[in-house]
Amino acid sequence: MKEYAYLTRFMKSIKAGKQHTAFITGASSGLGDAYANALAQSGFDLIITARRKEKLEECKKVLEKKHSVSVVTIQADLSKQDDIGRLENEIEKSRNLCMLINNAGFGAMDYFAASPLSKVLDMLHVHVTATTRLCRAAVPVMKKNGTGYIINVSSLMAFMPLAGQVMYSATKSYIVHFSEALQQELQKSSIKVQALCPGFIATNFLKSPEYSESDSEALRMDSITMKPEKVVEESLLALKKRKVIFIPGMKNRLLYHILYNRPGLWLIKKIAGRMMSSIKQE
Template sequence: MTTALITGASSGIGAVYARRLAARGYDLVLVARAASRLKALAEELRDAHGVTIEVIAADLVVDLELEPVLQRLRSNPQIDILVNNAGTGLIGDFAAADPAKMTNLLRLNVVATTMLASAAIIGMVERGNGAIINVASALAFQPEYLRGIYAATKSYVMTLTQSLAAEVTSKGVYVQAVLPGATRTEIFERSGGDISKVANLMEVEDLVDAALVGFDRKELITIPPLPDLATWEAFEQARGVLASGCFNSQPAARYRIGQRDLRRDS
């Protein structure tokens, strides 16, 4: 039997991952703050699929509550899949943002996501198998669209996943970043937005089902709404060309101070 730990399982994308993985026969550990919603989901999935379900009610931005989740990832029965999904947004300008809300967002989307992956990966590398699904966002490609720090946190999740893949794929551990576009969940209202103003919403079941197709194919980056995979491949190829030019010992010619500038400076 395989066990998956899903953060943010009380609603939206995480709850659908829980339903889909339970239907595949996985035992689950469900994590979020809303204990009553987690317990109701656990009961539903035990009845429907006969799987074992643990519930950990935890606010992942609070160190004392994050710690038991990290401990669970390091203990037995082993966690074979971490769905690193809990996250939230923050609508509004960077210049006007409440520092406490920004700190919470960073703690959840960046710090908790990183520490959960760290706790999970040690055992996975030792065992030579396991998987981590990190839920990022297509806004990683469009930081100008939404002001504030949300896109930057999701860009971090994507690059962390790419870096992790370079480290652990050869050790038998699979990592995937899922980049949803706008998906019909509670995140808009929770972040101070208005879902009725959001265009081209994807239904959350469609998003997770597509992400799981990417998972089964062992894709590193899965972008469910992107119609043409060649777009992503061209982007990656261009990134490789750019990166190969970024590590020279001398500044590029266009940044060298010309003779005329030197005379003027002396």
């Protein structure tokens, strides 16, 4: 893995010589795995969670060997309330908790009324319920510790309500509003909240089973796709800043400003409508 001397120095200053733990959801691949690597390199102990136990165990082996940190793995499906409950218990027990990264997530490209209700609810639970419940468990622990960092992974799609992405853009937009309001409540504490809003990232996101019915790889635009390590580096360094919403990558920030004025969004809606016309509504 690339060495991030500057980042490592900053992350070590967060730890201030103490042993601290970072709790990361969706750490079995992509962005979550990159967060785990960057934080282990800075000496954080980790609690990592996802559904694929074998992937988590592989990560644990590599991270413990390379960085001499302690890594606990917990298999959990965040679409299930009982599994979220088990993670809440772990957070409440974790006395050294310094960082919570609500990263687990998935996308899907289909019509809202045509997608099975179970899939709709799964996304609601993974993005909204899990993020909310884990923050609710972590904030009291962080308050007690006097400090803490929460990164809730949203998306640029939070600002783009589009056909074919009804649940995705709505749930990611919840994460943005939730994080902003939570930070306001925590203004007087030393807890920092970030809503990370990336554009395309080179991960397996578009190859997940939920995207299997669409030609999702065709969606990705190489010129604005970022490496997960770069997104993580920018996200962690942005914890220094006061802003809650953080968009990694210059091109993404530019895109955000173009889209956020109405003509830009109108054009994107037209393109999305064309793409969706090849997908059956019933």
